[in-house]
Amino acid sequence: MTDKTEEILKVEGLGKFFGDRAACRDVSFSLHRGEVLGIVGESGSGKSTLLKCLAGMTRPDQGTVTIAVPGQADRDLWEMDEAEREQLLPSMLSLIHQNARDGLRLGVSAGGNISEPLMTGGQRHYGSLRDVALKWLRNVEIDQARIDDLPQTFSGGMQQRLQIARGLVTHPQLVLMDEPTGGLDVSVQAKLLDLLRRLVREFNLAAVIVTHDLGVARLLSDRLMVMQGGRVIETGLADRVLEDPRQAYTQLLVSSVLQV
Numbered sequence: 001m002t003d004k005t006e007e008i009l010k011v012e013g014l015g016k017f018f019g020d021r022a023a024c025r026d027v028s029f030s031l032h033r034g035e036v037l038g039i040v041g042e043s044g045s046g047k048s049t050l051l052k053c054l055a056g057m058t059r060p061d062q063g064t065v066t067i068a069v070p071g072q073a074d075r076d077l078w079e080m081d082e083a084e085r086e087q088l089l090p091s092m093l094s095l096i097h098q099n100a101r102d103g104l105r106l107g108v109s110a111g112g113n114i115s116e117p118l119m120t121g122g123q124r125h126y127g128s129l130r131d132v133a134l135k136w137l138r139n140v141e142i143d144q145a146r147i148d149d150l151p152q153t154f155s156g157g158m159q160q161r162l163q164i165a166r167g168l169v170t171h172p173q174l175v176l177m178d179e180p181t182g183g184l185d186v187s188v189q190a191k192l193l194d195l196l197r198r199l200v201r202e203f204n205l206a207a208v209i210v211t212h213d214l215g216v217a218r219l220l221s222d223r224l225m226v227m228q229g230g231r232v233i234e235t236g237l238a239d240r241v242l243e244d245p246r247q248a249y250t251q252l253l254v255s256s257v258l259q260v
């Protein structure tokens, strides 16, 4: 049985600067198994930069990112050398991009896209890889008959679901999502949100979701972190932050959405 209180991610004093500009600074939070943290804020507030620092894509200038590694002691992502980080990343975390095409291999079949991360991890048995791919197609509600089709032949919503299957097939403990429903039709968004909610619960995932959509944030997140000008200005339970925002900026953010 998994321990729901297990800390999966701890961020302390994180900062990233581009010249004189702080894209994010003094960011600290922790995340436990089964918990979903939504990060909201206007464009340019530092959400994507923070996510990239957590995903091993952008080296922060300050602070630490400590992640649980299966079967090992917790590790600071940025203290590892690059080769070790590359090797351990798939078992530690998965990044779901806003644009599914950034997270898929377009020249590889749907089944190949799902099984590739397992092959990178050393699995070679064709029959079992195909079985896992079929299972994951079902998990993300894609017709199993499409297993040999290329992602280009899929709709935007299907491509996003395929990216999610590829991201979760290695059972990472931490999932990072960058505007996972952005750019999709409203009805497709709703279906995808339902799917994400189900998968987060089913696999007891720790997840960080960056979104500018407070509706998405409310539906998926347990806790919310509001960013402005690179800093965290408010954090708390999602319902509390949205129903009783304490900072003027959060009040503005919430009221501007309600007016739409």
Ligand SMILES: Nc1ncnc2c1ncn2[C@@H]1O[C@H](COP(=O)(O)OP(=O)(O)OP(=O)(O)O)[C@@H](O)[C@H]1O
Binding pocket: 018, 021, 022, 023, 024, 041, 042, 043, 044, 045, 046, 047, 048, 049, 050, 212
């Ligand atoms: N590679 C870069 N070079 C220079 N400045 C950058 C770079 N990446 C981000 N920034 C700056 O850092 C700040 C935060 O940007 P970031 O993309 O993290 O914000 P965001 O909240 O994700 O915005 P959006 O919602 O529009 O994606 C901005 O002022 C941006 O111009």
